Amino acid sequence: MAVSKCLKCGTDIPEGAEFCPSCGTPKGAKAVAQPVQPMQPMQAAPMSMQKVSPMAGIFDMFFSKTGIILGVAIGILLAWIGVLIGTFSDGNGDIATFMTSTGFAAMGLVLVAGGIWNRKIDTRARLGMVGIGGYVLTVGLSVTTSLFGNLFSGA
Numbered sequence: 001m002a003v004s005k006c007l008k009c010g011t012d013i014p015e016g017a018e019f020c021p022s023c024g025t026p027k028g029a030k031a032v033a034q035p036v037q038p039m040q041p042m043q044a045a046p047m048s049m050q051k052v053s054p055m056a057g058i059f060d061m062f063f064s065k066t067g068i069i070l071g072v073a074i075g076i077l078l079a080w081i082g083v084l085i086g087t088f089s090d091g092n093g094d095i096a097t098f099m100t101s102t103g104f105a106a107m108g109l110v111l112v113a114g115g116i117w118n119r120k121i122d123t124r125a126r127l128g129m130v131g132i133g134g135y136v137l138t139v140g141l142s143v144t145t146s147l148f149g150n151l152f153s154g155a
């Protein structure tokens with residue numbers, strides 16, 4: 001057993017040499033090196049990690065950054081239409097307030113849901129979104145529900 005072959009590149013390693021003259025792999029690697037079999041489970045692992053449930057896919061779509069910005073923008077728009085109606089019309093003030101509070105509730109809902117489901121956003125930003133969104137949602141909802149009674153029973 002004068003000459004052995006490098007397990008990595010197949011070059012003949014002279015007797016007495018500690019390393020492969022071609023690629024530098026230690027001769028001792030021969031003992032550690034195993035057949036190619038372990039490659040199979042290693043290839044399967046990343047595939048299963050990438051697997052995302054269909055529900056998560058839908059949430060990802062709805063609460064992408066664009067989705068959150070769009071939702072908040074619609075909420076602000078609703079709120080402002082309510083403010084404009086309240087300011088420039090002599091009509092039912094309850095309708096104006098109802099729209100404003102519904103707009104805030106929508107804004108809060110989008111922020112809370114986005115903060116919970118959008119895993120791509122920084123964790124602290126998500127906590128802030130849930131906190132602020134939760135507050136706005138609670139206030140908006142409480143005003144909306146109390147006005148809902150006024151609007152549809154007191155007429």
Ligand SMILES: [Zn+2]
Pocket residue numbers: 006007008009010011020021022023024025
């Ligand atoms: Zn080699």
